[in-house]
Amino acid sequence: MTATNLQQHPLLPWLALQQTHGIGPVRAIQLYRKLGSQWYQPEQLEQCHLSQAQRLQLVTAHFELLDPILAWQEGAANRHVLPWDHADYPAQLKAIPAAPLLLFVEGDVHKLTQDQIAVVGSRHPSYVGKENTRNLIPELVRAGAIITSGLAIGVDGLSHKAALDAGGTSFAVLGSGLDRCYPKRHQQLARALIDSGGALLSECYPWLGPLAHHFPRRNRIISGLSLGVLVVEAAERSGSLITARYANEQGREVFAIPGAWQNPLAQGCNLLIQKGAKLVMQANDILEELTAFSVAAVKIMPSTQAELLPYPELLDNVGLEVTALDLIASRCQQPVQEVLTQLVELELAGWVETVPGGYVRARRD
Template sequence: MTESQLAQHPLLPWLALQNTQGIGPVRALQLYQTLGEHWYRDQLLAQTKLNASQITALQTAHFDLLEAILKWQTALHQRHVIVWSSPDYPPQLKAIPASPLILFVEGDLSVLSAAQLAVVGSRHPSYVGKENTQRLIPPLVEAGAVITSGLALGVDGLSHQSALAAKGKSIAVLGSGLANIYPKRHTTLAARLLEAQGALVSECYPWAKPLAHHFPRRNRIISGLSLGVLLIEAAERSGSLITARYALEQGREVFAVPGAWQNPLATGCNQLIQQGAKLVLEASDVLEELSAFSVSNVKILRASAEQLLPYPELLDNVGLEVTALDIIADRCQQPVQDVLIRLVELELAGWVASVPGGYVRARRG
């Protein structure tokens, strides 16, 4: 592409806007909305309160940067660069304050405008956190939700995997450029999302490294794309709580799965519920708040009269937190060997699960 062709490229003014010091997304969009699409012309910029160095920067042609972006975009099929004014820009995200000026997307562009639910949580979830993620996501996918998350270790990655296992679509929003998948171990997972007609999204330039300050900004995109945010295990100081805060600021629904107060991974979720987030026990708790999803296919299973609890005195002493065998036996006041035999029967029937350190109650059915 010649320099004269590059000079006419519609992305060029947005690159200048994004690379001008002292102009963030909010002010940049105000500038665009006030002056229109030709905001970078001399006579229009003179009407603003920008200083001389900012005006000079806005009129700087970033040809090298533009060529690098176009080289990345054309190297593979289904790579997209979307500016805020583009008709392809997801309307849900466009409605938030400080929405990104430029989005880099790989995958199915249409999925960005689908009804999405963000699912986030701990990078080191407990057994219960993992089980809740795998249990809640399939009926949400069945109801029509695209699952959006951050491709991180723990709940993020598990939520993407659960969506794919349920034959659904998923969107990963990265805190790095799309040429630098982070974490590296999720490179295969990212490829699977694309194969399932999902998408990878970032506001970072494709070659950008995963820097610490990228991730809080990434979280506002996760919530901004979605109708609501579901938190599954979050400690008191957690990046997931940043996503929840953004969701509240953006007018999105916030959902949280409760946990035992002794579990530090449940502290963040429990506090959100105290502050007004909706408590979630089943997928229907989310779906009834979000009319964008069809709930006609979601079947809420209820116990029938035939599903009487076996060994109820034993099951009463096995909760959702890990309980050691000797503690269960002590609570039941039964010999350890007898309790172990019954726990094996219950595990085979799907009532409990054996985990490191003891047993937990399983979500049978």
């Protein structure tokens, strides 16, 4: 490819700006608006208050990147490279400060404009966190939301799977290049997202592996694409809270599911609620804050107590949080063996479930 052709390719200004040290996304977009098609002309660059090293990088540091990027794009029919000024670049993301200069997409690029809700949480969720994810996502999908998350193990992966199981669409924003899907155990899930009409997205070049500093940057894209961010379960220091902070800065809604203050995985969510995030107990708590969705489309079945509760005092001491057998017995002030016998009966009747560490109240649809 000749130098003339290189200068004419629409990706080159963005590659040049992205590869130049000391120029962040905000400054890069300002420079692009000022320079336009004359971005590589020395006389134009001299007027932009750039150092000599930066001017040199702008015209030399990007040439070796274009060919492998184009080769990746041509490797499959559903691969796209969207610079900031591309017609298919999602407007919701484009509106945030420091929007990615380049967005690599594999999947249905046209759905990027549809309304999304981000769902994030712990990589090691509790039983309650898993159940909350599985219960809430289908209701959001039925209301018309695309579920966006980060493909990580834990709540992210559960969110994607729950969206697909409900017949919905899901987007995954990666902290690696799209040719280096991370984590590897979710490669099959990533393919399922694409096959079901969703997409994988990243600002990383396709061949880049996962690096620690990619993930906080990835989080701003997750929140930036979405109308709101739901934090299912998070410790006081976690990547999910970084996503929530970005959401606040971007003017997005933040939602959090509360938990027992003794539970370390609930501390982050409880802290968010203290700071103004909306407390979530059901899908309508999210949807009523987002005008893009119709609450009427969500069917929340009212709870019924048609059946007589067996051992009501015992059931009162088994909730959605995992409770140890000896603690249940202590609360009921009954012998452990007697409580165990009653729990077995309750489990056979579908009222409780055995989980690692004790018992939880079972779902009764």
